[in-house]
Amino acid sequence: MLNIADTLHRWCREARPFALATVVDVTGSAPLPVGTSVAVDEDGNAVGSISGGCVEGAVYELCRQVLRDGGASQRARFGYLDDDAFAVGLTCGGELDVLVQRIDPTARPYLAVALSDVVHGRPTAVAQIADGPEELLGRMLYVDANGDTRHDTLSGTVRRELSARARALLRSGRTARAEVGGDAETCPERLSALVHVHASRPRMLIFGAVDFAAALSRAGRFLGYRVTVCDARPVFATGARFPHADEVVVDWPHRYLERADVDARTVVCVLTHDAKFDVPLLRLALELPVGYVGAMGSRRTHEERLRLLREAGVTEERLGRLRSPIGLDLGARTPEETAVSITAEIVAHANGGAGLPLSQGTGPIHRPSVRERPVPVSR
Structure with missing residues (x-):
């Protein structure tokens, strides 16, 4: 997503809805890394690339479909086809998992702020849920340079865990997947989010x-x-x-x-x-x-x-x-x-760790942060 931050920032300021297709996982050889995105607005204007050309047409059509339907986010997988290397697929032999979602900037005002941070060179992290319950796919959470958080509607335990992962990745300056939940006692929902990070190394x-x-x-x-x-x-x-x-x-x-x-x-x-x-x-x-x-x-x-x-x-x-x-x-x-x-x-x-052996402590290993500001999203 951050590879096209300039255009997305302009579209958000113009309150222009768009479909966002993001590479959330890569298997084998692929031309572009996880986190790379294509976006298409309601007029059919497209920006970005996720494969160097070989699956762009199919992704473009998926974006147009999501914009027309206005429905839930979709996952699609593109890979090498043995019977026709030049059909829709990756001739380099790898496979891409792509998340396609509709973005309404008026429902996500924090996204314009996050993209503005990127455009102006400020450290920023945007977490995007890529795996989990269908109703949560595509929901986002934004962490700014001070560690403050704004987000779509997320449960408290998911929000706290995802915020902590996003802050850690922001400190290290890395875009990466973050696994959240799966603990029956604290966070039963198992989620995987892609955390887009814009930051120079500390x-x-x-x-x-x-x-x-x-x-x-x-x-x-x-x-x-x-x-x-x-x-x-x-x-x-x-x-x-x-x-x-x-x-x-x-x-x-x-x-x-x-x-x-x-x-x-x-x-x-x-x-x-x-x-x-x-x-x-x-x-x-x-x-x-x-x-x-x-x-x-x-x-x-x-x-x-x-x-x-x-x-x-x-x-x-x-x-x-x-x-x-x-x-x-x-x-x-x-x-x-x-x-x-x-x-x-x-x-x-x-x-904020105590520096003590975990075996001597009690309670959750990952403590929640107090710096969170929820931003509800219209559904």
């Missing part, structure tokens, strides 16, 4: 070109972060030492952070444990709207660092944001184990 800023930074940069990249390693010492800050980092910067840490592009998803990891770097860097980092600030060092180092930061004018409220010593207590010793400890704390902090 940033992980690692300060200090040390062995721990090499392991952390690898773990951060695995989690989907765009990783920067920064150090003022050119002999240590080299691409050869940090092959998993997206960029390696030679500069004073605080000076680099002053010009860095950060947001609420950004994590700052200070591994230098050297006061001449740490104090000016942390003083700045704790004032910025980043999601996580952690600093490496012993408890004695941490206490001395706090003293110096207080002398530098950092308030207790700001100091309360500092995660130091950095990481969860996993008994880590090696750089690789320490990287797991640090990233575990980052994940727990981002998701």
